[in-house]
Amino acid sequence: MSINRVIISGNLTRDPELRSTAGGMPVLGFGVAVNDRRKNQQTGEWEDYPNFIDCTMFGARAEALSRYLNKGTKVSIEGKLRWSQWEREGQKRSKIEVIVDELEFMSSRGDSSSYGGGMGGGYSAPAPAAPAYAPAPAPVVDASSSVYDEDIPF
Template identity: 60%
Template structure:
């Protein structure tokens, strides 16, 4: 038995590239930089060494993902390794190892990325609206006041429940 699973997290090294095959299959390609820490033999200090990992997404998820990913985005990727080899026009053999992506988790929001910040953002989390000028050039409307929400990482006490092992039907 063999297992082919990969989990990496890092920053996108370039903007994603979306292509469509002749058969209509969408393909999204992007690269993720993942750091490795090693001790420098001369100085004895720990140093980060980057590894650049090619990733590819196939099918209906490719186009929606391309709208949310951009260079510098911090992501966690889960998938499987795939080895490809080919021969160039001048007869040289080439090969690469890439991750065929099954799951992507966004670890930074677009707003945090633009500001250079790092943080966890769940996909679909509502952003607070900002005041914006209407498209016709009219006056700026005041933005609604945001309601207090618990901060990320805040520990909340779960509601008490009187459930016993005997109450579970299996």
């Protein structure tokens, strides 16, 4: 068994690029900068060393997010690593990228430097308008029917 999951948090290094496959599926490409913190052996000071990670997202969510992402946006992404290889002008090239499954905004709109609490909701754009109908009332729990600790499977 093998596991291929990655979670990173950083800032977009460029505006995302929205393309489409030959079959019409939206493909969003963007880069994320993630810093490693290391101690400089000569000065004794801690320094940030950036890693630049290519990210790709597919489908309708990619198309929707392309309107809200831009260079500098702080995001947290979860996905899997994919290695690809190709040949260009007689030279073999390869890269590792993250195929994005989940994306969460970590800074509010217009604030690309904030480390504040995230704008929850994963792929969220603006929240949908409240429905025009009233939600169903919560079910009433009968106090005489209780759950015992031994009934809980964990």
